[in-house]
Amino acid sequence: MFPLRLLPLARPWSCSSSVRCLLAWTLLAKFFCAVAGGAGPADVLSLPTGSNYVYIYDMPQRFTQDILAMPLDQSLQTWTQWYDLDQHVHRFLQNSTALTQQPESARLFFIPVYLGRLYHSLLIESGLPHSECLRHVTARVLDALQHVRQTFPYWDGSNGQDHFMVFPMDHGRCHALAGENQHVMGELFAVQPTGDLALTDFETRSWYCYKPRRDVLVPVPLESVVQDAGAIHTPFTDSRTISVLYRFAGGGAAGTVNFRTDPHNYSRTDLRTALLDQHLISPIPAAVAGPSTLAQTHADMKQSVFCVCPNGISQHTLRVFRSILAGCIPVTFFRAFDNPLERNLGLDWSAFSVNINPDEYMLTQQTLTKLLANPRRIQTMQTALQGVQPLFEWHSGRSDGVEHNMLRELNLLLDTSPVLANG
Template sequence: MMKTFKIWTYKEGDIPLVHNGPMRYVYSVEGDFIEEMERTGNPMAANHPDEAHAFFIPISITNIVYYLYSPTEAHNFNKRMQAIFKDYIAIIAKKYPYWNRSNGADHFYVSCHDWGPHVSKGNHKVFSNLIRVLCNANQSEGFVPRRDVSMSEINGPSNNIPNVIKGESPYNRSILAFFAGKVRGAIRVKLFKHWGNDEDDDIQVHNHLPKGQNYTEFLSRSKYCICPSGFEVASSRLTDAIYTGCVPVIIKDHYVLPYGDVLDWSRFSVQVPVNKIQDLKKILQEIPFSRYLEMQKRILEVQHHFKLNFPAKRFDVFHMILHSVWLRRLDVRLTE
């Protein structure tokens, strides 16, 4: 793929809504991807659109929300956001032949914002073929795995490059399972109902960590890290766990796991149905230690696939995203 796949990034549009995006916090992968695609020297960037196999639409949904959202116009914001996106498509479709020859099937955009899926819902006929690369990969809200790409959410720190560590040895991890976060959404309500107390040292579920306690240290000392949905299915806790060598316990409905075309999540994570949350401790304790060791070893082996680098390095998260786009692009037949 890296030797042959070429992507053209459209030049139209102005900062900050286009060619720019968040570089920190939970939406950082959106801005980092735009930055990498437009970086001078990116080997996968096409020199001319005629050479391209796929076309990147460098709109930042997060920046549209940040700069244009107003609580007084909240009821109408979805339509406004969709109109901005549709206008951009109209410009490139009029100026170039590429959108029309495939009806957008070799075009893609990248968004980690919760509202990322909504921009393409304004006109189903126009956007039915467009590849959407989303953190919020929820099949119940219209995510289509054969067309769309599930992307990992990454909580980027102020220096923009999250640290990836091994954490404690699997033999020294004293906490069976850990979660810390706000009570957002029905799944977390259920999680806190059953496990949100200080009575069980094995399953530690915190709304707020005790003063002076370090989140990363808790992850590093835990065998399993609980990754429930919040208001939406996407969460950076999945990558938080992987970055610290902690086996993710995924508790989500209708979620399409990132890069599932090539990664077998069953080999390095545990999926617990929402209706089994009350049995969480029993489920984890019944996993043989030898099985846990295998999963933890594989977590360390797949870490580099979720790592953010700038510039990008082979097999990192940037290339995992593009590989997923490439697989979907292979099914597209162009009409000249």
């Protein structure tokens, strides 16, 4: 397991009491000791002793059950289910030992709203345009925050700094509070799948979609079809007969090297087209390219050494997480090696993945060919990949699974939060 690195502090902070200072510095000391010993997330930060420290607000049905009752094309559920992150977190907490029925003694407050299902029902069944669907999502979030503030006394004392919601859409906060001012969020924690450091609110451009000290990043849940096939397939379970898997579609303008110059535009396919063209001109032996069915893609990933994962609509595509769980070394294309989950899980992604600057995509084949010619290096990377696979698995019940690492991160950020000006 790889050592955790401390999250970068966004601004100086102070302690309101000697007890708070002692607790915060104790947590930081645990991190330094764990780094020296090479411990992983499950070993570094223990969850609060005992249980009963997360309170779930009993929200009106318009935030949960009424949304689940909205129509959704069943044939598209294998696509939409990976946006059900909010439902996964809610179900986990409802059955967790962390749950408390006494809000007065709670450490964290969870506001459940099923935004992923709301968006997709409006998009698919109602036929509303994307921007209109986001306006409905934002309105529901504002409604939920207003309900909590007006109905319960627990928000105002800390401006929501011990509250959290799940924003399951491609751009987290930006797809849940589009066009709103920062003050409506208070100090709310966001649990979300992406954490781009450059992306700003699409309408106001006045705040960033990811707040390093207020947001917790988690891998998205996989579709049920993939889960039924077995969540983790280690790199050494079977022999891998596919050297490199290019399992994605192209369609963009060929010959363009201007990839991801606009942080607000992730849906370009020119990089994908360039990678596929490169494969056609000079294919790596035993490489496989071209789109296929979900089932075949997952089967092929289990047989592949490398899985090429160019960006999609968001910074991380689903294929990155699917690749990791299938035991296939992911090949990503992030500028500045900005792997969002590296900031939360503290992993050295260079140990179990390959990242290539999108402006240097032409080095992809050369890089992978050299690695494939070095079996010892491949085995080292596969061993590292096997070690981190549990960190990306939902519903495992393990202490290093997604859900428990989410709780650790929330507790850590809560203990190191800056004191509010009015606190």
